[in-house]
Amino acid sequence: MCGIFCFTGRNFSPNLLMDGIRRLEYRGYDSWGIAMARNDHIYIHRTLNRIGSSSLPDFPAEKYKAGISHTRWATHGVPSIENAHPHSNSSKSLAIVHNGIIENYKPLREKLQKMGYMFSSETDSEVLVHLIDYFINDGLELRLAFLEALKSIEGTYGIALIAQDMPGTIFLGRKGSPLVIGKGEGFTVAASDASAIIPHTRSVVYLDDGECAQLTCEGFESYRLDETPTVKEVEKLTFDLAAIELGGYRHFMEKEIHEQPQTICDAMRGRIDKGTGSIRLGGIDDALLKNAKRLKILACGTSWHAGLIGKYMFESLAGIPAEVCYAAEFRYAEPAIEQETLVISISQSGETADTLAGIREAKQRNTRVMGIVNAVGSTIARECGQGVFLHAGPEIGVASTKAFTSQVVVLALLALKASRMRNMSLGEGLVFIDALKKLSEQTEEALKLDSLIQSIALEFAGFNNFLYIGRLYEYPLALEGALKLKEISYIHAEGIPAAELKHGPIALIDKNMPVVVLAAQSKILDKMVANVNEIRARGGRIIAVVSQSGTELENLAEHVIHIPTTLDPLVPVIGAIPLQLLAYHIAVARGCDVDRPRNLAKSVTVE
């Protein structure tokens, strides 16, 4: 997720561009840049870190007619000046900014390099500007060259282009990444969302997927990739700036819960290789997974729960013994690490101090390490050297939601790859891939349970204790559901392996103890029915999360939440949604500050 802002027309100035991306900073903030066109050259300025109160160096800012700007959240290539947008062609006659992921950038980059194009960044985005340059050299005029380039790429994009030859014009293209155009007197403006447009105008149009637009100071025309014009309706913005940043949601946590269909998709974008029934990951050597005889997964908090799901996946699918360690415990426990062990560290921010210390400990013992991290360029990403990024965009809510499901998806990708390198057949690999591909849509489906879960939350918001029970893949999910509730609603909650209930915790159950029963896996449904009967017999109040095909708990539980059916290892991805919603709505009902829960920090950078 990055932010794009563009402006063309009267009163254009570089400060307009800076103000624009300042408003989009919540979309990404590791580097930023602007480009402005006039008929003799394009001026580009790029810099690291947050835009905050930064200012531009002194330069004669006259005669520039239009500009584009970008604030970046790194996906391909670490945050650096070279990787910051805008990117330009070698003659500096074109400049682009891009939000999204280009899946086929590697083959395109290789082809262009063979033709003599020089790349100055590690980004996927840079291929776009060289592609446009290539089509112009091939004889196409700018507008057509832009369209041809968009037709050549696979993936998602919100893109803006300026050119020295048409200094007052901005070209836009959208597929998957949002772009909004605003029209005012003598100027036209565009941005990744309306928050940057509101200071200029409240008359906007939203570009649809597959649409392009050509902006000038007089207005804009929109058309499809095949050049057929489209008719856009101008909408009036009525809401305020804060509401736009939250995308209409009340809290960032709620917004991030609802972003999951997209972030789950982004976690696997370009990584599924149906042609081999396996996974392609650019950031790790195949040998790393192939030679691993044992895994140690290091993480803290929610990431640890994702790691525990990963352990079950690696062991049951790939047959690799795996252990999940609390990073801080690992660090000081003088762990025995066998040869051929691979350490997988998981951290959303990539700055978690405990995890980082664990990684350093493992490296000191000559153990190979890899990271699963959301923030590109973070310390853990750099120190691991190899790993997989989540591509979930910035997570602002302190209680992790979208990063958790992306972590589980990435672990599933890794487990699938490791399994296909061992004994999983092509057919089994394809079944798993089909299930992965459905996850995004199924998560969307699960989000429709929002109002049902809200009503359950209102009923249970007054309780001070909760139990969550689950088996196998739903045991870590029980831990995660309980943690979410603890973090934001300050209710005491425990996650327990369902079979352990009778070994002690069942003593806690009475009519004041709500029990969230996770029973969406097909393999252990019978056993869960037995557990539910045990709880029922003791007067516990049962909220059950089951798959759409499971009817066994219908008459046993007080509330039954049906989630879409998937393979057992992937149940936690969809199963997380109702638990996140339940915690969220209970916290809101209790009047808690959801995005800034007491005593907690988003990124725990102390040991």
Place this chain on the structure above:
Amino acid sequence: MKIVLFEDNQCFNLRPAGLFRPLFDLYAGSWTLYKLVKLLDYPIDVIIREHFLFEDQGHSWLKSPLQEPHLFLNSSIEPDVNYLTEFGNISKSADPFITTSGNRVAAALVPSGREFPQSVTSNDIGSILLEMDLPLIHHKFKTIDWPHEIVESHLRLFDSSLEKILSCGNFDRKKKDVYIGENVELDSSTKFDTSEGPVVLENGVKVKPFTFFEGPVYIGPNTRIIEHASIKDKTSIGEMCKIGGEIEMSVVEPHSNKQHHGFLGHSWVGRWVNLGAGTTTSDLKNTYGKVRVVYGGKRVGTGMQFLGSIIGDFTKTAINSSLFTGKMIGVCSMIYGMVTTNVPSFSNYARTFGQVTEISPEQVVTTQRRTFERRNIKQSQRDIELVHRVYKLTRNERGIGAEQITF
């Protein structure tokens, strides 16, 4: 509807089988996949490995977008006659699907209108079909993935294969369960035991005196059985072979000779092979344990208690060659004495005398010409070129990274 027999990027795992012929031309259970699919009466095209392609050949027949549905069948699908009905049904319904076997695409029905890349090769056809997102169906057809599976499939398929041959052909029933084609010369001393299955002698078979057949057995057209031969139990002999000595549970492909005494059991013998007098295979370990074979330097369990040798095309064994249990013998090699390891292609293998040396493709071409002439076949330029190509393809079997042969 068109049927496409395709070779994929895993065909070379079957080495030494399939180096001189596409795998749809490999016999198991007395049928090849090609012969079987031909019974369906649909036009057939093939996608074969690069070393089989000459200037005037290629895969340009694959016109994109497809004008009609195409049923893609992996050429390694075992030639099971029971699959015929299934092939027929799916061809008729033309419902798109894809199905896998182990690590490979076994079959796919691609509907008309689908696009294919400009150039399609055996290396990428599997991936191309997978990326078409056709509905996945489970375990429809089994492929033969490793050499020992040829023998395994052969034994499993043989009874039903023979039934199909009898139902398709025109045979005289000489006595109970002995079926004879035209112009068969059968000495009156020949003894048949058909208590476990029939004996089928195709047109032109000549059986010399004192031969013993224990069914089920299949003898291909114009093959000669030498005096005192004992041919038993699920043995299938191809056309134009010369066969003597004792054979059981084995496949001998066309144009090969095993004229003299010596035992061949649980083995697959390629084409134009000559086994010298006294050549014997072991198919059972002294421990009676499961046979393990060496593939790519790694020992792999076959799960089979009985397994003889897999012998590649154009290989010759000298007198009294002794092949240990479960050995893979490459193509175009010459064997002398004890064979206690796998044998690379294009090798003079005389390990017991301390010598394993390479045979030049020129020498193989010369020997090939002489053997072809004896059967009135003219060696073509393509035959010669193919020898050179296979020589290059199998170079790594003899190179520094190959399985070590110690003395």
